Amino acid sequence: xxxxxxTFLYVFLPVTLLVYYLAPKQAKNTVLLISSLLFYFFGEQxxxxxxxxxxxxxxxxxxxIESRRGTKQAQAxxxxxxxxxxxxxGIFKYLDFFIGSINSLLGTAIPLSGLPLPIGISFxxxxxxxxxxxxxxxxxxxxxxxxxxATYVCLFPQLVAGPIVRYTDIQAELNDRTLTLDRFAxxxxxFAVGLGKKVLIANLLGELVSVYQNTPNQTVLFAxxxxxxxxxxxxYDFSGYSDMAIGLGHMLGFTFPENFRYPFCSRNITEFWxxxxxxxxxxxxxxxxxxxxxxxCSSMRWIFNVMTVWLLTGxxxxxxxxxxxxxxxxxxxxxxxxxxxxxxLDRIGPLTYVYQWIITMVMFTIFNxxxxxxxxxxxxxxxxxxxxxxVYYLKSYAVVLVMGIIGAAPVVKHIAEKVEHSPVVTxxxxxxxxxxxxxxxxxxxxxxxxxxxxxxx
Amino acid sequence: MKLRxxxxxxxxxxxxxxxxLFHIVLPDSDxxxxxxxxxxxxxxxxxxxxxxxxxxxxxxxxxxxxFPLRDNLRSLKAFWQFDVYKQLDNNxxxxxxxxxxxxxxxxxxxxxxxxxxxxxxxxENYLQGMNVFFALIPDKNYFVAEPNGYPALDYAQMExxxxxxxxxxxxxxxMTPFRALTIDDYYRTDIHWMQQSLQPVVDSITTALGxxxxxLSTYTSSNHTPFYGSYYGQSALNMKPDVLTTLSNAxxxxxxxxxxELDEEQPVYNQADFQDxxxxxxxxxxxxxxxxxxxxxxxxxxxxxxxxxxxxxSLAPLLMESYxxxxxxxxxxxxxxxxxxxxxxxxxxxxFLYSTTLANSGKLLK
Numbered sequence: 001x002x003x004x005x006x007t008f009l010y011v012f013l014p015v016t017l018l019v020y021y022l023a024p025k026q027a028k029n030t031v032l033l034i035s036s037l038l039f040y041f042f043g044e045q046x047x048x049x050x051x052x053x054x055x056x057x058x059x060x061x062x063x064x065i066e067s068r069r070g071t072k073q074a075q076a077x078x079x080x081x082x083x084x085x086x087x088x089x090g091i092f093k094y095l096d097f098f099i100g101s102i103n104s105l106l107g108t109a110i111p112l113s114g115l116p117l118p119i120g121i122s123f124x125x126x127x128x129x130x131x132x133x134x135x136x137x138x139x140x141x142x143x144x145x146x147x148x149x150a151t152y153v154c155l156f157p158q159l160v161a162g163p164i165v166r167y168t169d170i171q172a173e174l175n176d177r178t179l180t181l182d183r184f185a186x187x188x189x190x191f192a193v194g195l196g197k198k199v200l201i202a203n204l205l206g207e208l209v210s211v212y213q214n215t216p217n218q219t220v221l222f223a224x225x226x227x228x229x230x231x232x233x234x235x236y237d238f239s240g241y242s243d244m245a246i247g248l249g250h251m252l253g254f255t256f257p258e259n260f261r262y263p264f265c266s267r268n269i270t271e272f273w274x275x276x277x278x279x280x281x282x283x284x285x286x287x288x289x290x291x292x293x294x295x296x297c298s299s300m301r302w303i304f305n306v307m308t309v310w311l312l313t314g315x316x317x318x319x320x321x322x323x324x325x326x327x328x329x330x331x332x333x334x335x336x337x338x339x340x341x342x343x344x345l346d347r348i349g350p351l352t353y354v355y356q357w358i359i360t361m362v363m364f365t366i367f368n369x370x371x372x373x374x375x376x377x378x379x380x381x382x383x384x385x386x387x388x389x390x391v392y393y394l395k396s397y398a399v400v401l402v403m404g405i406i407g408a409a410p411v412v413k414h415i416a417e418k419v420e421h422s423p424v425v426t427x428x429x430x431x432x433x434x435x436x437x438x439x440x441x442x443x444x445x446x447x448x449x450x451x452x453x454x455x456x457x
Numbered sequence: 458m459k460l461r462x463x464x465x466x467x468x469x470x471x472x473x474x475x476x477x478l479f480h481i482v483l484p485d486s487d488x489x490x491x492x493x494x495x496x497x498x499x500x501x502x503x504x505x506x507x508x509x510x511x512x513x514x515x516x517x518x519x520x521x522x523x524f525p526l527r528d529n530l531r532s533l534k535a536f537w538q539f540d541v542y543k544q545l546d547n548n549x550x551x552x553x554x555x556x557x558x559x560x561x562x563x564x565x566x567x568x569x570x571x572x573x574x575x576x577x578x579x580x581e582n583y584l585q586g587m588n589v590f591f592a593l594i595p596d597k598n599y600f601v602a603e604p605n606g607y608p609a610l611d612y613a614q615m616e617x618x619x620x621x622x623x624x625x626x627x628x629x630x631x632m633t634p635f636r637a638l639t640i641d642d643y644y645r646t647d648i649h650w651m652q653q654s655l656q657p658v659v660d661s662i663t664t665a666l667g668x669x670x671x672x673l674s675t676y677t678s679s680n681h682t683p684f685y686g687s688y689y690g691q692s693a694l695n696m697k698p699d700v701l702t703t704l705s706n707a708x709x710x711x712x713x714x715x716x717x718e719l720d721e722e723q724p725v726y727n728q729a730d731f732q733d734x735x736x737x738x739x740x741x742x743x744x745x746x747x748x749x750x751x752x753x754x755x756x757x758x759x760x761x762x763x764x765x766x767x768x769x770x771s772l773a774p775l776l777m778e779s780y781x782x783x784x785x786x787x788x789x790x791x792x793x794x795x796x797x798x799x800x801x802x803x804x805x806x807x808x809f810l811y812s813t814t815l816a817n818s819g820k821l822l823k
Contacts, residue, residue, distance in 0.1 A: 006524065007520055011477065043513065185462035185463075188465055188466055189465055388608065395606075396543075396544050396545040397544065399541075400544075429465050433465050434471075437469060439533065439534075441472075443537075445524050445531060446535075447548075
């Protein structure tokens with residue numbers, strides 16, 4: 001079920017919130033668990049059992065690891081937990097990619113498994129892995145209540161597209177959380193903003209990208225406009241989803257970690273990745289990069305560590321060669337920045353932002369995976385500069401693009417902070433919240449273009 | 458802060474709860490008159506549908522279709538698209554002055570080729586040795602898209618494809634018979650041309666077919682209102698409806714319309730059909746695989762067969778002075794292989810009369 005669907009907004013959400021708020025405190029986790037399983041089942045019938053099994057597995061592993069902490073058995077249990085989680089990812093996400101690659105390389109005809117990708121598997125396996133690792137490291141206590149642990153794993157706001165919430169992030173709130181009107185209002189506002197980002201900006205930019213892909217006469221201008229639109233689309237799509245998840249968390253009494261911090265305002269790519277999909281970046285930092293040795297090692301080892309992390313980051317995003325290339329390219333860019341580019345970028349003033357934007361647009365063109373080489377060729381002069389179609393769509397989407405660019409900077413946030421205590425905001429904030437909800441509903445009612453890009457990861 | 462939190466919470470929760478409540482309380486509609494389509498109904502609840510996921514999909518379609526204030530919300534979106542986002546089209550619908558048009562700018566050669574293939578097959582199977590003509594009706598974009606900065610179809614390329622691909626024995630008229638038309642000869646809210654504007658078309662077509670023309674100034678006009686064209690609903694814009702005018706004289710009044718899909722004989726203009734979802738159905742009863750217009754008092758001894766789309770419905774009555782019988786065949790609804798079961802081809806005049814819109818969707822032809 002998509003957050004930006006009428007079924008979610010006008011059936012699932014009101015019913016869940018009503019029942020949740022009416023339920024006594026000790027029953028709230030039960031309400032959340034049942035509603036979360038229903039939420040998942042509605043979009044992924046056959047794999048709901050997999051989600052439950054994953055919860056059972058890591059719950060038991062967590063208890064065992066804690067009971068044998070510091071022993072070989074605990075280590076074996078940790079390995080077992082990681083193997084099971086990576087095994088699930090391997091079977092459901094990477095098996096066909098692996099078989100297809102073997103077939104292409106060796107000319108074999110090994111049949112594909114044809115298994116559909118369970119929605120959100122990359123998110124919930126990473127969450128449960130972080131749990132058992134944290135328990136093993138004595139950074140978290142094993143959850144005694146299966147009920148509470150399953151609620152954490154299945155919690156619908158963050159189940160299918162993040163943020164990647166670690167057990168330690170919400171451990172305390174799982175068993176004792178406070179619901180206040182202020183938190184509900186903050187959550188409602190955040191959810192409405194996220195919905196607006198998704199429906200009123202990302203979907204429209206997605207239409208523009210789709211138009212470009214279906215246009216027979218592709219030009220340099222249109223290719224760059226499309227690349228810009230795609231980069232902004234994926235930002236508004238994913239950060240909008242994260243906003244909705246964080247907002248729902250607030251409404252339900254949870255505090256989820258932030259996932260984006262205006263990445264397009266970065267001066268370089270290293271900074272970009274400190275601001276983009278932060279919960280994933282931090283996950284790889286804490287559970288892969290640092291265990292590999294981080295940067296406290298030889299240069300060659302450090303290069304290996306960086307490239308390994310970025311290869312895995314690429315693969316995490318999708319089982320396809322374009323994601324592998326995307327990840328490795330980012331690894332190389334980050335190494336280049338570390339070794340020599342940063343010194344140059346520090347001296348070129350505002351042009352450093354241009355560098356970041358161009359790299360980001362090119363990298364998301366690779367990420368998109370549609371006619372990558374051809375599109376990159378067109379972007380860098382392999383076609384006519386401009387034609388009337390490109391001009392038309394640039395004019396037609398100019399306001400949305402400009403809004404997208406402005407919204408990617410903290411302009412609105414700064415204004416909101418300045419007028420925070422103004423009495424006008426007392427009226428303006430509810431109006432904007434309702435306005436975003438109603439306008440987004442109008443767009444959903446009339447439109448059919450409503451994909452969530454990060455569902456496939 | 459407390460007051461703001463109360464107001465914000467209410468502003469979020471009330472629309473959700475109220476609209477959900479209205480959805481439950483308000484009766485469902487069967488059809489959307491503005492969108493000219495049947496609406497999804499509450500799906501039947503079954504364990505099979507739940508497990509295979511089809512229930513969820515159907516439920517979302519149902520909720521979208523039956524959403525309270527649906528038309529108002531669609532209008533809100535159209536307003537936002539045009540007046541706030543300054544987008545030049547909404548769902549490919551755009552406005553030029555008071556005309557509403559639909560973008561159709563990408564020439565789909567495989568679709569045009571499919572139409573050519575279909576036409577040539579019809580010719581080879583049924584029409585060899587007969588007088589066969591092919592004419593192409595320009596859509597509204599032809600007149601307004603390019604001059605107003607909208608992406609336009611490469612009409613010259615389409616014509617070139619048709620002319621070179623069609624059997625050489627078919628006399629290619631192309632768009633020539635329609636050169637005198639302007640955008641004002643089409644309804645503002647609809648895809649079609651207006652019957653009262655077709656004098657130059659009638660003159661050109663009858664000249665090509667070698668028959669006498671009709672003087673439309675001698676016909677009696679009847680106005681039918683309000684006529685909400687197909688673009689009216691698609692645009693969701695607040696527009697004045699069109700007036701649909703039909704032209705009649707003693708010849709058209711005496712004609713009878715028959716066809717396998719009609720229960721009984723019909724007049725060429727049936728007022729009851731104007732009340733359909735598509736008021737344009739007033740012409741010859743609307744879309745049908747095959748329909749015949751006969752003039753019992755005709756003395757010309759000539760017959761015409763038109764392979765057509767909906768544009769021909771309003772043109773055919775104006776050709777009845779030149780023919781005793783006109784048979785209209787719409788290959789979107791009648792497969793080519795079955796045409797011979799309904800009509801015997803002897804020495805009729807044959808006219809393929811398609812719009813550029815259909816030519817660019819030629820795979821619709823069976």
